[in-house]
Amino acid sequence: MAREFTRRDFLKLGAMGAATAVMAGCQPPRPWITLEPYVRPPEQQLAGVATWFASTCRQCPAGCGILVRIMNGRALKIEGNPDHPLNQGKLCARGQAGLQVLYNPDRLTGPVQQSQRGSRTYEPLAWEAGINTLYEKLAAAGGRVAVWTNSTVSGHLFDLFQRFSAAVGGPSPLVYDLYTGFNGYRLLADVSQELFGRAALPTYSLSHADVILSFGADFLGTGLSAVRYGREFGGFRSQPLGKRGYLVQLEPRMSISAAVADHWVPLRPGTEGLVAGALVQIIAEEELASADRAALAQSLIGGLDVGSIAAASDVPAEELLHLAHAFASASQAVALPGAALTGTDAGAEALAAVQALNLIAGTAGEASGLTLSPPSPSEAVLSPEPAAFSDMQALIEQMRAGQVQVLLVHGANPAYDLPEQVGFLDAVANVPFVASFAPIVDETALWADLILPDRTYLEGWGYALVSPSFDQPAVSGQQPVVTPVFDSRSTADILLTVARGIPAAAQALPWPHEVAFLQETVEQLGPGAAGGSGIDVLWTRFQQEGGWWPASPPEPEAPSLASAPTIQLQSPSFRGGEEEYPYHLYLYPSGLLSDGRGASQPWLQGSPDPMTTVSWQTWVELHPETAEELGVHDGDIVQVTSPEGELEAPVCVYPAIRPDTVAIPLGQGHTDYGRYARDRGRNPMQLVGAQADATGSSLAWSTLRVKIRPTGEKVALALFENKVGVTEGFLNAEFPH
Amino acid sequence: MRVVRSIPRLWRLIAGVVLVLVVLAGVYLIFGLRSRAAPQQPIEFNHQIMVSVGMECLYCHNTATRSPAAGIPSVEKCMGCHKVIATERPQVQELAGYWERQEPIPWVRIYRVPRFVFFNHSVHVNAAGLNCERCHGDVGNMVETYAVVDMNMGWCLNCHNQQSNASQLKDCVVCHR
Numbered sequence: 026m027a028r029e030f031t032r033r034d035f036l037k038l039g040a041m042g043a044a045t046a047v048m049a050g051c052q053p054p055r056p057w058i059t060l061e062p063y064v065r066p067p068e069q070q071l072a073g074v075a076t077w078f079a080s081t082c083r084q085c086p087a088g089c090g091i092l093v094r095i096m097n098g099r100a101l102k103i104e105g106n107p108d109h110p111l112n113q114g115k116l117c118a119r120g121q122a123g124l125q126v127l128y129n130p131d132r133l134t135g136p137v138q139q140s141q142r143g144s145r146t147y148e149p150l151a152w153e154a155g156i157n158t159l160y161e162k163l164a165a166a167g168g169r170v171a172v173w174t175n176s177t178v179s180g181h182l183f184d185l186f187q188r189f190s191a192a193v194g195g196p197s198p199l200v201y202d203l204y205t206g207f208n209g210y211r212l213l214a215d216v217s218q219e220l221f222g223r224a225a226l227p228t229y230s231l232s233h234a235d236v237i238l239s240f241g242a243d244f245l246g247t248g249l250s251a252v253r254y255g256r257e258f259g260g261f262r263s264q265p266l267g268k269r270g271y272l273v274q275l276e277p278r279m280s281i282s283a284a285v286a287d288h289w290v291p292l293r294p295g296t297e298g299l300v301a302g303a304l305v306q307i308i309a310e311e312e313l314a315s316a317d318r319a320a321l322a323q324s325l326i327g328g329l330d331v332g333s334i335a336a337a338s339d340v341p342a343e344e345l346l347h348l349a350h351a352f353a354s355a356s357q358a359v360a361l362p363g364a365a366l367t368g369t370d371a372g373a374e375a376l377a378a379v380q381a382l383n384l385i386a387g388t389a390g391e392a393s394g395l396t397l398s399p400p401s402p403s404e405a406v407l408s409p410e411p412a413a414f415s416d417m418q419a420l421i422e423q424m425r426a427g428q429v430q431v432l433l434v435h436g437a438n439p440a441y442d443l444p445e446q447v448g449f450l451d452a453v454a455n456v457p458f459v460a461s462f463a464p465i466v467d468e469t470a471l472w473a474d475l476i477l478p479d480r481t482y483l484e485g486w487g488y489a490l491v492s493p494s495f496d497q498p499a500v501s502g503q504q505p506v507v508t509p510v511f512d513s514r515s516t517a518d519i520l521l522t523v524a525r526g527i528p529a530a531a532q533a534l535p536w537p538h539e540v541a542f543l544q545e546t547v548e549q550l551g552p553g554a555a556g557g558s559g560i561d562v563l564w565t566r567f568q569q570e571g572g573w574w575p576a577s578p579p580e581p582e583a584p585s586l587a588s589a590p591t592i593q594l595q596s597p598s599f600r601g602g603e604e605e606y607p608y609h610l611y612l613y614p615s616g617l618l619s620d621g622r623g624a625s626q627p628w629l630q631g632s633p634d635p636m637t638t639v640s641w642q643t644w645v646e647l648h649p650e651t652a653e654e655l656g657v658h659d660g661d662i663v664q665v666t667s668p669e670g671e672l673e674a675p676v677c678v679y680p681a682i683r684p685d686t687v688a689i690p691l692g693q694g695h696t697d698y699g700r701y702a703r704d705r706g707r708n709p710m711q712l713v714g715a716q717a718d719a720t721g722s723s724l725a726w727s728t729l730r731v732k733i734r735p736t737g738e739k740v741a742l743a744l745f746e747n748k749v750g751v752t753e754g755f756l757n758a759e760f761p762h
Numbered sequence: 763m764r765v766v767r768s769i770p771r772l773w774r775l776i777a778g779v780v781l782v783l784v785v786l787a788g789v790y791l792i793f794g795l796r797s798r799a800a801p802q803q804p805i806e807f808n809h810q811i812m813v814s815v816g817m818e819c820l821y822c823h824n825t826a827t828r829s830p831a832a833g834i835p836s837v838e839k840c841m842g843c844h845k846v847i848a849t850e851r852p853q854v855q856e857l858a859g860y861w862e863r864q865e866p867i868p869w870v871r872i873y874r875v876p877r878f879v880f881f882n883h884s885v886h887v888n889a890a891g892l893n894c895e896r897c898h899g900d901v902g903n904m905v906e907t908y909a910v911v912d913m914n915m916g917w918c919l920n921c922h923n924q925q926s927n928a929s930q931l932k933d934c935v936v937c938h939r
Contacts, residue, residue: 057801058874061866062834073831073883 063098072097078506079106079571081489083482084119084126085204085619086176087111087250088489088499090571091120093506100124100483100507105252106571110499110578111491112252118617118632120252125626126481127510131699132464133478135512142459142472145697152514155477160523162458166430167529168194171420175202175436176210176411179487179503181543182435182517183409185534189524192533198409199420203442203620203710205411207612207691208249209367209376212722214410216376217397222587224410225397226493227362227380232260233393234270235355238304238348240297240379241276241363245285246635247614248364249493257495258285271355273348275300275340276363278611278646278688279681281635290348291683294609295597295728296338297366298375302326302594303334304349305381311346313353318385325381327591337596339683357393358386365611368727369597372718377592389584396581398493402573405549406500408490415721417447424452434461435479435516440468441621441695441708444724446669446715462516465625467698479516484509486517486539488546488572497578500550502567515539547573600716601668601730608651610667610729611688612709618692624702625695634690637677638745643706644677645733646688652678655735659747662738665689667731669714672707675740687731800908801870805856813902819894826894830882834869837861872909873898879937890925 062072069076075094082089082103090109094102103123107114136155137147163170170193172186178200186198205211210226218224226249231237244254261270274283275290275297283289292300306329308314309322335342352358360382366375380395388394401408417439423429425448432453439449453459453472461473470476479485487503517539524530536542548560553573555566567573599609614620616635623629633640645663647655657663657676664673665687674689682688693706713726741747812822820826825833841861844854860867875881886892895901899910911917922931930936 058871059868060834060871061868063836063838064861064864064866065838066836071829072825072833073829074825 067098070097075101078504079502079569080483080506081487081501081503081572082116082120082123083177083179083489083503084123084623085247085251086210086489086492087252088491088501089116089120089250089252090501091116091123092571093483095506098507100127109501109571110497110574111250111494111501113256115252115256117252117255119619119623119629122623122626122628123483125628126464127483127507129465129625129699131466131625131701132481132511133466133476133513136475136477136514138475139473142474145471147466147476152477152512155475156519156522158475159460159477159519160526162431162460163193163523164527166193166458169428169430170195170433171424171429171431172198172433172435173420173437173439174198174200174409174434175438176200176205176409177202177482177489178409178436179482179485179517180407180409180490180500181487181539181546182520184407184546185517185520185539185542186433186435187407188533189520189530192524192530193527194529196420196423199412199417200409200437201412201414201417201439201442202437203691204614204622206414206442206724207368207614207620207726208247208364209372209723210249210411211413212367212372212376212718212720213249213362215413215720215722216373216380217584219373219588220377220380220586220590221397221584223397223400223584225400227584228396228398228493228495229257229359229361229383230391230393230396230495231257231270231359233264233391234261234357234359234388235268236351236358237261237270237272237361238301238352238358238382239272239274239276239282239286239361239363240301240375241274241365242361243276243280243282243363243613243616244361245282246280246616247619250495253495271351273351276365277609277683277686278613278679279636280613281616283681284636289681290340290344293337293339293683294365294611294686295369295599296334296340297363298369298371298378299329299334299594299596300338300340300345301360301375301378301382302329302592303331303338303345304352305329305378305385305592306331307346307349308353308385311349313349314385314387318353318387322381322385324589325384325592326378327593329594352382352386355386357388357391359383359388359394360386364614365727367723368718368725370716370718370725370728371595371597372723372725373720374592374594377590378594381592384586391581391583395584396495397584398495399498399579399582401490402498402500402575403546403550405546406488406490408492413720413722414717414724418715418717421448421452424456427455429456430458432456432459434459434463434469434473436462438463438467438469438622438698440472441698442710444669444710444713444715448715462519464513465699468696471697477516477519478511478513480505480509480513483507484513485515486543488543496581497575499574500572502570502572504568517542552576597728599728599730600714601732603730606667606730606732607685608731608733609683609686610665610709610712610727610731611682611686612713612726613688613690615690615692618690621692621695621702621708624692624705625699627701630701630705633745636681637679639677639742641705641743643672643674643689643693643709644742645674646679646682647676647733648682648684648686649678649680650684651687652676655733657735659744660739660742662736662740664734664736665709665712665731666734667712667714667729669729670711672709672711673736674707675742677742677744687733800906801872803870803907804868805860806853807869807907808853809901809904809907819901823894826883827887828884830880830884832883837865837867872907873913875913880939881937 077092082091089112090106105114105116214224272286273288274286277294305326312319362379383395459473460475461470462479463470464478489501491499524534547567555570617629618624689709694708695702716725822835823832
């Protein structure tokens with residue numbers, strides 16, 4: 026009898042399949058769980074009840090206040106501190122991922138030495154031996170000691186480094202990292218000095234603005250203070266009486282900030298400053314604003330030809346007119362300068378043109394508008410001010426010339442951050458002794474003779490002067506929230522120990538340990554919003570509240586023109602001829618990995634990029650038309666060549682970019698820095714070369730042209746709706762890019 | 763035709779029921795019995811001795827009235843007495859070994875509720891006035907500690923249902939929040 030496969034059979038088979046699936050889900054029972062009680066319990070710990078500690082996030086230089094949830098001595102969760110004046114309880118993805126800085130499996134478990142630099146064979150040694158070696162080298166070097174640190178170094182350690190350098194007669198510690206270098210911190214401060222007479226980072230309050238013109242400022246992504254700008258943007262979009270504000274984003278590639286804008290103007294890369302100048306020119310010519318503001322506009326700008334700017338920037342003249350009208354007629358208008366603008370060869374003028382718009386808007390110092398970050402509330406509180414690119418080059422030159430006997434590297438990673446042409450690796454070869462304090466061996470620690478791992482920010486003491494700070498000066502406190510996970514030691518304590526043996530430094534650094542030094546600093550700050558008197562109370566409140574800020578915010582300082590400059594704008598000059606190099610290169614810091622320091626944290630690696638959804642990789646964004654011309658699709662590996670360097674990475678076809686522009690995110694391309702960062706993607710800084718802007722303040726990274734050649738190879742992109750999921754992006758061995 | 767087919771169908775039904783029973787029995791054997799067995803502990807710890815000398819549960823599990831977790835005593839706390847008491851016993855010497863090495867003792871957990879259940883000891887001890895034995899059995903007479911009940915949702919609800927405020931205590935979010 027031939028049986029037919031009936032509907033009933035189908036259902037039966039289906040049910041059997043389902044039952045099999047259910048049975049398969051019944052794994053063998055879990056193994057027993059062990060409960061490990063403390064050997065000696067801390068007094069305030071109650072089993073099963075979380076303790077929260079206030080501290081400071083150190084994933085970027087902004088200095089947001091955090092609260093860390095501790096359960097049985099382990100840090101479980103990081104949240105924003107609601108009382109903190111900067112971030113007011115909010116925190117970004119990078120801040121949340123800080124736990125993986127603490128618990129990273131690739132952290133050094135103790136001090137190590139390397140008998141041959143770059144060999145990647147690290148011999149463990151005892152702390153006493155490591156500190157003694159450092160002492161001997163420092164004692165012998167005298168004043169020929171250089172300190173290279175970064176913008177997230179704690180203020181107290183920076184202070185101690187500075188005192189040490191001054192005492193032994195060495196150069197001041199150098200603060201240079203890609204985060205501040207790329208975002209043009211130094212140039213921003215220099216232009217403030219030139220225009221307003223005080224070198225401070227500008228801040229822009231947005232919460233009451235009617236119109237914002239953002240000249241490539243990805244203020245919601247990796248700007249100067251992304252969390253605070255996120256709050257400002259929230260206020261901007263939900264103003265009283267339903268007012269919503271109007272945001273225009275002018276940039277060649279749509280960032281997350283452009284994605285939420287009302288209007289996106291994809292101008293030609295490098296012309297942001299020219300467009301800002303053209304708007305000033307239109308306001309001056311057409312007298313769009315009140316008489317005095319129009320007069321100010323006339324005094325600031327020297328006869329620009331709006332028509333030629335329209336052609337150069339690829340923004341139609343009518344559009345420029347419309348933008349000028351919108352800006353001038355708003356009662357609260359703000360103009361934001363972006364990173365790309367500070368990375369041109371004439372960044373200072375471009376920046377000045379944007380600041381000129383803010384002055385013409387007449388909102389400087391008001392509830393919505395430009396202010397300058399307030400100065401430090403006390404002489405005792407220091408902030409690591411980023412060095413100019415030329416200062417950094419000067420140190421490298423000294424190193425190359427053999428004038429530096431000992432190089433101490435704390436936090437900074439110049440071997441990764443800097444283009445090869447800057448010559449860090451050549452220079453470091455001429456330094457007889459290099460000590461690093463990196464918790465994870467990074468590209469720079471690879472070239473160190475001795476690595477004395479510092480504690481991470483969740484285990485260590487410190488403070489950060491909030492910079493840029495919006496309405497008031499604030500000193501954000503940092504305290505250990507857990508006992509150190511590995512056998513690491515505070516660099517500040519090591520420095521104090523070593524200094525005791527060096528006669529010149531012993532007097533300058535008399536403190537027995539870093540806490541004594543920090544307590545002195547807090548005592549000098551005096552009572553803030555938390556009140557109290559006497560060092561015990563002040564110190565306790567400093568830890569309890571998460572820092573110090575004044576009892577009542579001071580009146581915002583309205584920046585006024587210190588001089589009457591006439592802003593001379595020129596068209597940017599691009600490296601690479603248009604014939605040979607047909608595309609503009611547009612680099613941007615990854616929203617998650619930022620300048621690359623987040624690459625060691627798998628949460629950040631695995632989080633999809635907010636615009637393209639790619640994770641774990643470096644990708645090259647091409648407009649669909651450009652991709653079609655080149656005959657490439659998602660995942661096709663292309664070779665991107667600039668006059669300065671080349672890299673290979675897969676294409677991600679991205680419609681929200683100019684067809685003549687190629688965008689690549691920073692952050693990947695590490696050769697060390699732990700298992701999650703190593704051998705993954707490419708570092709686009711290698712396309713940039715070593716040219717600085719006209720003033721020498723910052724690296725000119727945004728005025729480059731590139732050419733693209735398909736290689737014929739292909740990898741799967743780990744992006745949403747692709748066959749390769751986010752997890753496979755890490756697991757799949759075929760992901761070298 | 764219909765009659766002929768109906769017999770194997772009956773058999774198939776019976777076979778199906780038997781199969782389901784066997785599977786259920788297997789699941790019970792694996793999960794049910796396992797939960798009752800006393801696991802091997804790192805130190806052969808005897809609750810009976812502790813209780814027989816007059817110690818209260820709360821002396822060691824002292825956060826039961828103050829915290830969601832009853833707490834396992836720290837090595838320091840054990841050594842508070844065992845520095846001088848019963849030092850000749852091999853189990854106490856093992857304990858001293860942990861103390862000397864400053865290592866935590868990896869005690870094996872007896873009771874466990876899933877992650878999505880928020881159980882709070884202090885409410886049950888303070889507000890409901892339950893004594894420890896009510897849930898954990900006569901631990902004072904256990905040489906090896908084992909689970910006397912399977913702490914599943916039905917077991918919780920059995921008790922919650924009998925309370926005067928049962929309507930509140932039956933709310934899902936009392937435990938699943």
